[in-house]
Amino acid sequence: MKPAFSTIACPDWTLDRIVPLARELGYAGIELRSFGQTGGGQSGSDLACEPCYTSARKLREMFEHEGIEPSCIATSIRYDQIVFPPIIGRVIGDFERPVRDTKRAVATAASLECPFVRVFGFELEHESRSSGLPRILQRLELAATTARHTGVRLLIENGGSFPTAADLREIIDRIGTRNIAAAYNPAVAVAAEEDPIEGVRLLAGDLSTVKLRDLKVGDRESGTPATTAPLGEGDLDLGGLGVEGFVRHLSSVGYDGWITYEHDRLFTEGTGDPTEMLRDATAKLYRWSGAPMSDRESRKFAMA
Numbered sequence: 001m002k003p004a005f006s007t008i009a010c011p012d013w014t015l016d017r018i019v020p021l022a023r024e025l026g027y028a029g030i031e032l033r034s035f036g037q038t039g040g041g042q043s044g045s046d047l048a049c050e051p052c053y054t055s056a057r058k059l060r061e062m063f064e065h066e067g068i069e070p071s072c073i074a075t076s077i078r079y080d081q082i083v084f085p086p087i088i089g090r091v092i093g094d095f096e097r098p099v100r101d102t103k104r105a106v107a108t109a110a111s112l113e114c115p116f117v118r119v120f121g122f123e124l125e126h127e128s129r130s131s132g133l134p135r136i137l138q139r140l141e142l143a144a145t146t147a148r149h150t151g152v153r154l155l156i157e158n159g160g161s162f163p164t165a166a167d168l169r170e171i172i173d174r175i176g177t178r179n180i181a182a183a184y185n186p187a188v189a190v191a192a193e194e195d196p197i198e199g200v201r202l203l204a205g206d207l208s209t210v211k212l213r214d215l216k217v218g219d220r221e222s223g224t225p226a227t228t229a230p231l232g233e234g235d236l237d238l239g240g241l242g243v244e245g246f247v248r249h250l251s252s253v254g255y256d257g258w259i260t261y262e263h264d265r266l267f268t269e270g271t272g273d274p275t276e277m278l279r280d281a282t283a284k285l286y287r288w289s290g291a292p293m294s295d296r297e298s299r300k301f302a303m304a
Contacts, residue, residue: 001210001250001259003285004029004071007049008266009274014048015062021275022068026282029071031209031260032114036075036105047266056111063112070114071258072155072183072209075105078122079139080132080160095139102143102154110150116208117152118183119143121171122160129161137174144179155209157183163192165199172206181208186238186246187215197239197249210250212281213262214243228268231261231281232288247288259285 004027010018011033022030034052035045045052051059051073063070079098105117121140124132144154158168168182182203186196200207214234215226229235231243238246250259261281263274 001255001257001285001289002028002069002071003261003282003289004031004069004258005261005263005278005281006031006074006211007033007047009261009263009278011047011049011266015051015054015059018049019062019066019068021278023066025275025279026286027068027278029069029258029260031072031074031118031258032070033074033266034105034108036077036101051112052108056108059112070109070112071260072116072118073105073109073112073114074118075101077101077105077117077119077143078160079119079136079143080122080124082127083135096142098139099142099146103146106147106150106152106154109152113151115152116155116181116183117147118155118157118209120157120159121162121167124161132161137171140171140180141175141177144175144177147179153178153208154180155183156180157209157211158185158188164189164194165196165202166194169202169206180206182206183209183211185211187211187213187236190236190238195239196246197241200250200253200255204253207255207257209258209260210255211260211262212243212247213264228264228277230277231284244284244288247285251289259289261285 007018007030018030032051033047034050035047036052077098083095102119109117121136147154156168156171158164162168162171165184172180172182184199184203184207186199189196189199212231214229214231214236216229217226217235236243241249263277265274
């Protein structure tokens with residue numbers, strides 16, 4: 001498996017700072033969080049590391065120079081928007097807006113030679129699954145066609161009304177195209193009472209990214225919120241194994257995709273400089289997975 005981290009760890013840093021850091025810390029790739037572009041071609045993002053801010057050529061050269069891969073363009077694109085009025089809304093509304101957003105994200109990914117664009121199905125509110133899912137599938141199928149012949153695939157992640165691997169399995173099977181793969185967040189699946197070991201089995205063959213983080217569970221009675229914890233030092237129980245055991249399981253079943261560490265400083269305040277958390281995470285991921293390091297990386301961690 002290949003270790004990466006998400007730029008949600010450093011939303012206030014520019015990519016010319018982040019990419020060299022990834023090499024220094026031993027990561028193989030970086031997941032680029034993106035809020036995309038407006039219709040006029042301007043970025044609508046406040047991220048200092050927004051990939052749409054920098055020319056594709058400059059970014060490609062930056063990644064190539066450091067020997068790092070862009071593992072994914074991680075967007076917030078979702079396909080659940082209600083059509084209202086139910087029939088004429090498809091005519092007078094903008095049914096295909098998320099499809100166009102996807103097309104722009106795919107173009108960005110293709111220009112960076114990045115293999116994936118992360119998307120979501122997301123939330124069904126005040127409607128049944130049988131009513132809302134066909135609308136999501138229709139948009140997602142149209143979106144998947146925008147990736148055809150680009151070298152990019154859509155990466156649908158579990159969340160919202162589709163929190164489990166079983167949900168992703170249903171969506172991928174019903175779309176029936178190789179232009180879609182799965183990103184699996186086991187913490188989200190566990191909250192929905194899915195065994196993540198079974199989740200990995202269900203997604204076999206289509207699982208391209210596993211998302212990892214760790215948390216100290218809060219206390220509802222006292223109002224203490226959950227807090228970020230160093231990987232393997234929190235309270236997450238992933239199939240009775242903990243984070244370390246889960247990573248070892250992935251290695252034992254031959255998983256060879258991306259394993260992306262999420263240290264959330266984008267949506268969580270007060271978490272401080274991310275460097276040591278990122279350093280700690282990649283050292284543990286190599287150790288737990290048994291993934292080979294280069295000689296340079298091995299010497300660096302032995303000296304740390």
